[in-house]
Amino acid sequence: MPSYVHPEVLVSTDWVAEHLTDPQVRIVESDEDRALYVQGHIPGAVEIDWQTDLQDSVERDYIDREAFEKLCAEKGIANDTTVVFYGDKSNWWACYAFWVFKLYGHENCKIMNGGRKRWELDGRPWSSERVSYPAAAYTAPEQDASVRALRDEVLKHQKAGKQLLDVRSPEEYRGERMHMPDYPNEGAVRGGHIPGAVNVPWPLNCQEDGTFKEARDLEKLYIKELKMKRRSPTIAYCRIGERSSLTWFVLKYLLGFGNVRNYDGSWLEWGNCVRVPIVKGEEPGGPVSRPVPAKPAAAPSVQPAAEAPPAAASEPPPAPPAGDGLAGSPPIGD
Amino acid sequence: MDGVAARIEEAVEEFADLDGREKLELLVEYAAGLPPLPSAYEARKAAAEGRIHECQTPVFLWTERDAAGGAMLVADVAPEAPTVKGYVALLAAAVAGRPAEEAAAIPEDFVERLGLGEVLGMLRARGLHAITARIRRGFAEAA
Numbered sequence: 001m002p003s004y005v006h007p008e009v010l011v012s013t014d015w016v017a018e019h020l021t022d023p024q025v026r027i028v029e030s031d032e033d034r035a036l037y038v039q040g041h042i043p044g045a046v047e048i049d050w051q052t053d054l055q056d057s058v059e060r061d062y063i064d065r066e067a068f069e070k071l072c073a074e075k076g077i078a079n080d081t082t083v084v085f086y087g088d089k090s091n092w093w094a095c096y097a098f099w100v101f102k103l104y105g106h107e108n109c110k111i112m113n114g115g116r117k118r119w120e121l122d123g124r125p126w127s128s129e130r131v132s133y134p135a136a137a138y139t140a141p142e143q144d145a146s147v148r149a150l151r152d153e154v155l156k157h158q159k160a161g162k163q164l165l166d167v168r169s170p171e172e173y174r175g176e177r178m179h180m181p182d183y184p185n186e187g188a189v190r191g192g193h194i195p196g197a198v199n200v201p202w203p204l205n206c207q208e209d210g211t212f213k214e215a216r217d218l219e220k221l222y223i224k225e226l227k228m229k230r231r232s233p234t235i236a237y238c239r240i241g242e243r244s245s246l247t248w249f250v251l252k253y254l255l256g257f258g259n260v261r262n263y264d265g266s267w268l269e270w271g272n273c274v275r276v277p278i279v280k281g282e283e284p285g286g287p288v289s290r291p292v293p294a295k296p297a298a299a300p301s302v303q304p305a306a307e308a309p310p311a312a313a314s315e316p317p318p319a320p321p322a323g324d325g326l327a328g329s330p331p332i333g334d
Numbered sequence: 335m336d337g338v339a340a341r342i343e344e345a346v347e348e349f350a351d352l353d354g355r356e357k358l359e360l361l362v363e364y365a366a367g368l369p370p371l372p373s374a375y376e377a378r379k380a381a382a383e384g385r386i387h388e389c390q391t392p393v394f395l396w397t398e399r400d401a402a403g404g405a406m407l408v409a410d411v412a413p414e415a416p417t418v419k420g421y422v423a424l425l426a427a428a429v430a431g432r433p434a435e436e437a438a439a440i441p442e443d444f445v446e447r448l449g450l451g452e453v454l455g456m457l458r459a460r461g462l463h464a465i466t467a468r469i470r471r472g473f474a475e476a477a
Binding site for chain 2: 032036038049051052089
């Protein structure tokens with residue numbers, strides 16, 4: 001029976017219960033609903049909020065290196081602390097926080113498998129006490145670009161027909177769900193998906209109790225059915241990068257994909273961009289190149305329109321990579 | 335004076351001096367006070383009627399009249415969403431029994447006036463704005 005490629009990044013609720021007071025371990029809760037932490041958290045856990053703690057309040061970006069150092073120091077996290085993330089929604093936001101910690105190179109990061117739901121199902125205690133720890137010393141390196149994909153990189157990636165995953169709901173992927181009548185559109189001005197992206201909604205990674213599916217089920221989905229290749233560069237996206245950080249986690253750590261990045265700009269950026277290719281409907285569509293506005297000193301990768309015809313609708317997704325410019329590794333099958 | 339506007343002002347004052355953590359604690363308290371969904375509404379909920387799609391967590395709202403003709407907000411919010419649940423409970427208390435036109439005039443920027451924008455961040459605040467808009471519109475139509 002296959003096992004996860006990097007099982008050490010997952011810990012069980014049992015493990016967490018045994019390490020609640022371990023000074024080498026910091027338990028961190030990240031939720032969609034911040035009041036959940038206030039209502040009750042794992043005893044001794046601190047909260048790190050993806051929106052008010054990890055995102056810059058002015059620019060659409062993550063906090064800078066200095067702010068990240070300050071945040072860790074305040075939460076009592078030192079460079080050698082093992083940080084265990086958990087949260088609501090099958091650990092969406094926990095994976096998102098984990099991803100930001102990896103962006104800043106934190107070495108020992110883990111996810112508590114099953115998150116809040118599993119802890120609750122186990123009948124374990126919640127605490128509403130305020131938690132604080134003595135400040136720690138923390139120094140962070142510059143961001144690790146290998147986990148994050150920016151818009152121009154995604155453009156290049158899709159144009160080359162490389163592995164691209166859209167983890168949103170099928171309605172969002174097809175471009176049907178935008179907003180309700182009489183309501184402001186809260187997100188993008190265009191609906192659909194990035195050409196070539198295969199739709200693998202994030203819940204397919206998880207089980208009913210919030211834990212990740214077993215290795216054989218994940219392999220069946222991504223490797224056998226979708227014919228994805230572990231060594232081909234892969235990018236995942238959703239609406240704002242949270243659901244796709246869960247898929248990023250699954251691909252990178254549970255399945256051992258060598259080069260996978262999260263496009264955190266996701267649909268909230270792509271669906272608002274001028275002159276980026278979009279496909280509506282169920283078919284992934286093929287690699288598409290369209291002229292994009294020239295940027296001063298831009299990468300010479302942006303080429304004029306249409307040298308690659310759209311893939312035939314009958315082709316199995318994803319479109320096969322046409323060379324691996326980004327990673328420098330050839331597309332080798334698993 | 336016990337109009338909706340006065341109750342809204344009271345709530346704004348109640349939240350005014352609290353820090354972020356205390357604001358969330360108060361919302362959790364309000365959430366605990368939201369009455370369970372009357373059984374008559376279960377079938378309507380099952381048919382996904384009244385659902386607010388802007389919220390990622392299932393939220394169901396109906397703007398109704400009570401026996402005396404006053405405004406009544408009937409709602410069901412998943413326990414996984416105490417912030418939304420608390421906010422809805424706060425609004426339900428604010429409009430209860432008052433004329434629909436008063437209920438329709440709850441301020442559009444109530445979320446900001448409670449100081450929740452900063453605590454929750456912009457994306458979460460949007461979900462609460464959608465709820466505010468839905469309630470305003472529902473009572474405006476009923477007025």
